[in-house]
Each structure stands twice: as C-alpha cells, then as structure tokens.
Amino acid sequence: MSDDRESILSRVRGALAPLHERAPLPDYDSELAVMRKLIAGRDLAELFAERIKRVNGLAVTNAADLVAYLRKGGWLHGYCDPVLWPKLQPAFGPDFTVETTFDRKRVDDYAFGITRAAGAIAESGTIVLNDALTSSRLGALAPWVHVAVIERALIHPDLPTAVAALGTDPNVIWVTGPSRTADVEGILIEGVHGPGQQVALVV
C-alpha cells in the first residue's frame, strides 16, 4: 500500500503541475450558512422545540411530561444512563422497569433509551450526542424511543456554531428527527434502523 501512496501522490502532483494558478481558498462570513430570520431575538430552547417538531421529533421540559408521553405510548421498559437515573427515577412509576446497563443480547427488549446529549442545534431541531456523554451508543439507537437529555445552556443557535463546538470527542453525532427512509416508492417511513420516536428533554 505504501507503493500506492507514493504513486497516488506523484500522479496528483503531476496532474496539478501544469496549472499556472491555483484557485484560492475563499474566506467568508459564516452568516452565509445560517438560516435567515429564524434566530434573531428568539429564545433558543423555544426555537429548538419548534424546529424539532418540524422533523417529527418532540421536546419536553420536565420529567413528568416525559413519563406521561412514555406511558401513553405503552413504552414501559427501557434503558437509562446510570448518571441520569437517580434524578429521573422519582418521576417514573412502578409500572416502569428501567435498566441502567444496556445488554446488547436483548437489543429488542428495550422500548426506550434515555441518554445524555452534548447539546442541540436550535435552527435545525438537532440533538447533539457524543461519546464522552452518551453512556451507550446502542442505548441511544436501538430502542424505538430515544430520549436525549439536553441542558438548556448547551443549545447552539446554528450549524456553524455547532461545528465550532465539535471538540475532540472521537465521535459526535447530530440527530435530526427519527431514523427515516423514503426508499420504497418515495414513501416516508420512520424507525428504519434506529428510533421511530425522537424526544428531547430540555432541562
């Protein structure tokens, strides 16, 4: 493969050598890549709640609403991040069974998964997850309902700001609504591989 490296780089150099001038790297105002009119003067949590709804997600602001939502959907068994569970447990009734270790052998058993988010993006209704905070990648992906717990202060206004905050985590993932496909005759179906319901608990 090291031969391939040298020959590729040499071919690339050869291809570019005849160019008298090379296209310069443009500088630009990041505002160009920000959706206009959306953000000005808006409370970011409110805007995020509005935008997540547009991508068929849901934002709630307290644990009681979350529990009512899960109960209404009949989603009574799930996984919860061990750091979050002590805080959330009082809101859950005895009709729920919640595990704080995700057992991949029983991947189909969990109806919901509750994990911490690293933030959110208001303009697109996006949840930001990273490995440092997400206790289990499968816990945030395999259950039908994923609940991301987001701190209000960690909501970014727009994409350029969220990119600037990516940090050094090996894996950051932006989730904008439920897993979806339109492969079959262009008909939108949610919950293809991952969650069919994407919920944000903003605290």
Add this chain to the structure above:
Amino acid sequence: MSCQPIDQYATQIPREKRAAVYQGTKATHEKRTKLLFDQFADPNRLRRLAGEIKQHTIENLDTYLPQVEAKLKANGVNVHWAGNAESACKAVLDIMQARGATKIVKAKTMVSEEIELAPFLEKHGMEALETDLGEFIVQIDHDHPSHIVRPIIHKSRAEIARSFEREGLGAYNDDPETITRRARQFLRHKYLSADVGMTGGNFVSAESGRIAVVTNEGNSRFCLAATKCHIAVIGIEKIVPRDRDLAVFLNLLARSATAQELTTYTEFIRGPKSPEQPDGPEEMHVIFVDNGRSEVLASECREILRCIRCGACLNVCPIYRQVSGHAYRSVYPGPVGAVLSPLLMGEKFPQKADLPKASSLCGACNEVCPVNIPIPDLLLRLRNRAKEENVPSVGTPPMGGWSILASQPAAWRAALVGGKIMDFLPLRHIPVPPLSKWEAKRDLPPWRGGQFRKWMKQRQRPGA
C-alpha cells in the same frame, strides 16, 4: 439508424417505471428549490462559495492529502492508500483477515459500489451485507442502484415484497411500512454479529482529520455502535480544508439531495474510541481511493471532482427522467455520471463516450448543483475529446449538409421559410430508414422556423 447504448436502454423501460422516476425526481427537485430559497439570504452565493472551496481543495490536493493523512494518524487512525479498485478491495480484505473477521456490515458508500467491494469480499469467503434499505434490496436482487441517493427508485413495492418473500423475510406483503419493519428486524441482528463496520466519508476535514458521514436511516451509526473495527473507504477528492467549511456543505447536501434541512444522522468521526469512552470501534482504518481520480484531476474536466454526490442534477435532468439510472451503465448516473463515468474509464473512455451526448445542454444541472459544477461545459469538452480521439459516433446522423446550410445565411433563411412543409409531410412513411426509425419513437413539434427572426425584426423597428 442504430441507437446509442443509452437510447437502447431507454426504449426498454416500461411506461410506469418511467412515470415513477419522473414523479420521484420532480417532487424532490421542487421541494429543494423552495427550501433553499426560502431559508437563506443568498443561496446562490452559498452554492458558489461551496464550489470555490472544493475547487481550491482539488487544486491543492498535493498539500491536503499529506495533511489529512498526518491528522488522521495523530488521531489514532490507520491510513491506507489504494491506486485502483483491486488494491482498495484487497486493503479491506487484508484488514479483515488480520483481525480474523468474517462479517462486515456496510453503510451506503458510492466508492465501494465503484470498486465492487461486496462481490469481491463474498468471493473471498466474507459475508458483506449492505445495510441501507435501498442498497440491501439491490443486493438481495443482484441488481444495481439506479440513483445516487435513492438506489431503488426504479423498483415498485410489489417487486420488493416478492424479493423479501423469496429471501425468507416473511410472506408477501407490499405495505412499505411492513417492508421496512422486516428489514429493521433482520438487519439489527446482523449489526450485532458483525466484526467490522464500513462507511464512506462525505467530507474529511484536513484541519482536524474529522470525517463527516451522513445517513437518514442511522445504519452507519448502527454499524459503528455494534462492531469493534471501522473501515472507511473514501475517494481522494472528499477533503475540505477546514472544519468550518463543513457547515457550508452540510447545509447544501441534505437540501440538494432529499429536500431536508439536515440529514437525520450526521456523524463526525475523529478516530477510534479512547480509553475513557464506553462504546465504539476500538480500531479505525481509512482507505483513500484514487481509482482514476488523479487522471480526472489532470483532465480539462477536473471541476467534476467537486461533486458531493447529492443527486440534485439527476432529479432535474430531463434525460435522466426519461432513461432512468441503468441506462448510464455506471455507478454514477445522470449528468454527473455523464461526465464522471467516461473519465473514470481511463483508456477505455470510448466505451462510455456516448454519455456526454445524452444531454439537452439545458443547463438545469448547473443551476441546481450545490457546488456549482459547470456540467454542460464539461459535457461539451468531453464531446470534443471524443471527436478528437475519433471515437465512432453510433446513431448520430451525418451533419455535413446541416453545417453547409447553417453557414449560408441566404440558404438558411430559405430553409426556415420552406421548413413549414415538414408539418404536412408524412415523415413516418417516407422510405428513408433513419428518418422513419427516428420518427417512430418521437413526435416533431409544429414547425416554428423564422418566428424568432420575425420577432427580432419587429423589436428592432424604430418605435417598437
């Protein structure tokens, strides 16, 4: 008159399939335009900017490739280089064999289609499973994708239901939701038993070595949530200079591809998991694939390397809408394919030299392209190359007479007036085989020759 290969495909497409492709592409295109223009202050500036960034990158790949390699290595990633398809496939096989791996789950990557990775791995005793729903259906049908973003745009739900039944994924049921649920159930257990997860890379930042991978289904995330080794196969042209550029491209990609503001899952992968991380692959490999790209870079059509594989040009193209994807006989169909596919053929360019002719040169592809690739110009350059290399032009009538007529103003004027007679001639029945064959498949519009000249004269009249 014999037909060009692309025309031959077109004549065999059933009417319903053509209608499905037309409707599917048109709807996406209309939604895209609305989204982009409603939401951004200067969407055309954004498009041009994205094009400028990519043009800069490809014209400085000799700097960016070593830079990105160093960053990836510093992040704990193993970097490999593959000059051609065989070398790329072998690199994947070597990594798998070194780990004693036998099962790989793949997210959708165009470059792995291009190098025909899955059949290669299967030939060497590996289980290579496509996990994108469309690609999975293509795989079980031993078919080929016909659209960059929607690989099974050419398939009906009934066909898919029959395939699922044949493969033991349940009794015949053509409800799209049932089809999707069955695939979910089948594939999630495959992720969990796989040794290696594979993705492509939509963008790679030279600044941080961060790879951005986008999917709507979340299959890429699943591939990397359950396996211990991640292999990314990435074309050498996928680099962007800075992290901040990712925001520009991500804003344009989903809108252009599927008329979404942002793809559902946008993953930024910086390396394998670090000791304090709970999950994720412990080993990561990136294979940079050339496979003809450096030749494209050396050509007069290097702008095509800006392409971010969004499929917008397919959706708007009147030719793609008529002939669908398989007519392009390549992984990359539509206007982008008409440029890229012949170029990637290298010395075998003549085999695909008909594709640049399959265009109305209407310019719609350039207008929608999120990286502002001048596709019509590139098509003309390739037509010229075919002419210069004396590639035989099947199915194109000789144009010598036309050339004489069009270069004599008096004869041209007379022809414009006299051409009206065409409306009254039974062209289909005139015993000139090329003419009657052409007419059998097409209807000539009413003759309007001279109308423009008349209009122009009136405009030029004083006081008009």
